[in-house]
Amino acid sequence: MSILIDQSTRVVVSGITGREGSFHTGQMMDYGTQVVAGVVPGKGGQTTERGVPIFDTVAEAVAATDANAQFISVPPKFAADSILEGAAAGLPLIVCITDGIPVQDMIPAMRYLKTNGVSRFIGSNCPGLLSAGKAKIGIIPQDIFLTGPVGIVSRSGTLTYEIVDSLTRAGIGQTTAVGIGGDPVLGMRFVDVLKEFEADPETKVVVMVGEIGGSDEEAGAEFIKTMSKPVVGFIGGRSAPPGKRMGHAGAIVSGSSGSAQGKVDALTAAGATVADTTADIPALVKAALNKIVA
Amino acid sequence: MLEVGWRGKSGYNEQTKMKLQEYQAKEILARYGVAIPRGKVATTAEEVRVAAAELGGKSVVKAQVLAGGRGKAGAVKVTSTPEAASEFAASILGKDIYFEQAKAELTIGRLYVEEALPIAREYYLGIVTDRDSQTNVFIVSSQGGMDIEEVAHSHPEAIGRLPVDPALGVRDFQLRRVAAQGGIPVAELSKITPFLKSLYKAYVESDANLAEINPLIVTEDGTFIAGDCKMTIDDNALFRHPDFAALVGDSEEMDEFEKDAKRRGINNYVHLDGNIGIIGNGAGLVMATMDEVKRAGGEAADFLDIGGGAQAALVRNALELILSDPKVKGILINIFGGITRGDEVAKGIIEATETLNIQVPLVVRLAGTNAEEGLKLLANTDLLPAATMQEAAQKIVSLVGND
Known part of the structure; x- marks a missing residue:
């Protein structure tokens, strides 16, 4: 199983000829991911060095190749349009790694994604996701993975790699790791990914990696209360001095959530085990796995 | 107190957001037809005197710094003559003043001189881009002044909130409702609605992620005017606003x-x-x-x-x-x-x-x-x-x- 992507996932890459796009497409293919099409307006009819056919539009790419997931690696000023193009073409999964998309571009894009109800969206400003031994969409380094029973969802890129790496070194494998990204207006959030892991028979334990700011961890904690699977949590930024005020309006809208302690408390109250340090995560996961076997 | 994350450029570390000075924000508001008091920027006591005279003698002199609580810090003064305005200017220009909200001493280099308005009432108005509702949210309250957060805490029902559907934009009936929820008297709803609409347009088209008008002034003849304006711009969108690039200086909150x-x-x-x-x-x-x-x-x-x-x-x-x-x-x-x-x-x-x-x-x-x-x-x-x-x-x- 694994969640969201596997060997059957057929990826169309928007921005496949860009420096980042072509490099990471190669990495994804090396990992065994089926990259079936690329999209670059004006370059339709060409093929990439790795033999991937290029189309002018996502719709044409989908019609010709039955692509069912989109990887977006285009500059920020074009990214929201690319997300909308993927959604309009009916792609069930869209992953955008682009950093620096104007938030006023993302607000209507998210509205369309929600109303349309067809596409699940991961990002933006995220590392993407990887299902161990099966497929990856994004820029997560693949060499650190081992197949196994642990699902990972995280707001941070390198901290995800850190934790996957430490699990692998401890001999504990993974199903899927999802980096949901750090933008203010975000696609899938903790709770959405946790639901997927809860439903995935291969995933036995979930590691959730949050950080200070926002209230997505608290929302995730609400769902954890209902989960049958154990969750190991970690919150980064415990030592950060209180951040700058966002003006009155931000405080009024978002209330007082966002502190590291508040998130740790919410996760603990929901039944998750919260690691004080990343070094403790493999042992906590192992303990949770042992409990299930016993 | 809201803690924000420590993310980088595209995250929500407030230091990376481009904050505008009051006079810069008001310049943007004016372009969109949001009413602002007549005012002039000045950097010397003499310029302040001339500006105050032009504005009719009685004026408000405000230090232009990126910090809240300017009144409490003694960086704003209502003066009744151009000479008094000039005297106040001379007393703060070039001086370091401590701002409790910014927890920093800031050097006063620029002042904004505005006409003193006949104020009947003061309200609070804000728009903020909200993570949780994933859209721009209006906040309106008849309880203007400094302690709006206290109001939000103790009397949440006294605050009107409107998450704007980006597909629909802002509609009159919604704006009347949010204003009424915020305690704006029924008689004033038809006047505040166009003000809110213009502010929303200014907000979205400027790629703002915060605009706060506190106080929103109602003059004795019932006109709505932006008394102050705090505005931050999403710096990811600066490619669309080459004119804003000129406004970017080092943030005064940076060491x-x-x-x-x-x-x-x-x-x-x-x-x-x-x-x-x-x-x-x-x-x-x-x-x-x-x-x-x-x-x-x-x-x-x-x-x-x-x-x-x-x-x-x-x-x-x-x-x-x-x-x-x-x-x-x-x-x-x-x-x-x-x-x-x-x-x-x-x-x-x-x-x-x-x-x-x-x-x-x-x-x-x-x-x-x-x-x-x-x-x-x-x-x-x-x-x-x-x-x-x-x-x-x-x-x-x-x-x-x-x-």
Whole structure:
């Protein structure tokens, strides 16, 4: 199983000829991911060095190749349009790694994604996701993975790699790791990914990696209360001095959530085990796995 | 008190958002037909006198600084004659004034002189881009003035909130409802509605992520006018606003090190009070590294995310910045080599440090792909390798001590 992507996932890459796009497409293919099409307006009819056919539009790419997931690696000023193009073409999964998309571009894009109800969206400003031994969409380094029973969802890129790496070194494998990204207006959030892991028979334990700011961890904690699977949590930024005020309006809208302690408390109250340090995560996961076997 | 994250450029670290001065924000509002008082910018006491005379004698003189609570700090004064305005200007221009909200002394270099309006009532009005509802949200309250957060706490029902559906935009019936919820008298609803509409247009088209009008003034003849305006612009959208680029100065909330970082092109840097310099790749990893240093009994001197790759030039630039802080007694570099291999990362760090005369201990922790090879390379240098984040933190803290 694994969640969201596997060997059957057929990826169309928007921005496949860009420096980042072509490099990471190669990495994804090396990992065994089926990259079936690329999209670059004006370059339709060409093929990439790795033999991937290029189309002018996502719709044409989908019609010709039955692509069912989109990887977006285009500059920020074009990214929201690319997300909308993927959604309009009916792609069930869209992953955008682009950093620096104007938030006023993302607000209507998210509205369309929600109303349309067809596409699940991961990002933006995220590392993407990887299902161990099966497929990856994004820029997560693949060499650190081992197949196994642990699902990972995280707001941070390198901290995800850190934790996957430490699990692998401890001999504990993974199903899927999802980096949901750090933008203010975000696609899938903790709770959405946790639901997927809860439903995935291969995933036995979930590691959730949050950080200070926002209230997505608290929302995730609400769902954890209902989960049958154990969750190991970690919150980064415990030592950060209180951040700058966002003006009155931000405080009024978002209330007082966002502190590291508040998130740790919410996760603990929901039944998750919260690691004080990343070094403790493999042992906590192992303990949770042992409990299930016993 | 809201804590925000420590994310970089595109995240929500407030320091990376472009804050506008009141007079700049009001200039934008005026372009969209949002009523503002007549006013003039001045940088000398004489300019203030002339401006006050032109505005009719009675005026409000306001220091232009990026800090709230200007009234409490003594940086705003209502004056009844041009001479009094000029006298007040002379008393604060060039002076350092402490602002409690910013927790900093700011030098007053520019003043804004406005006509004094016949105020009947003061309300609160804000728009903020909200993570949770994923859209722009109006906030309206008849309880204007300084302590709106207190009102939100004690009388949440006295605050009107409207998350705007971007597909629908703002509609009159919604605006009347949110204003009424916020306690605006029924008789004034037809006047506040066009004001809210213009503000929304200004907000979206300027790529703002916060606009706060506090107070929103109702004059004795029933006109709505923006008394003050705090506005921040999403700097990811500056490519659409070349005219705003001219407005960007160093944020007054940045200290000297943070200004230097900006000049060096290092955007993801926050200066802190400790003595252990920290460099890492990825905001989450850097935060986790700070946490480990704290756990080991040390204090971080900074938050610095150099992003992917850790090329020599980047590392060197970051080290120079950190070493310019005399408090720094040791440095910890924590890099997760993902797609960039650990041995390449190690080479970059070695190359960067070879050309710098570093007098403090420098612990390097490498993880990820080819980390072992990278650590081997480091073993032949003065750098102190560490295999885990925890080991690295303990090593640097023990070397620096707790002085």
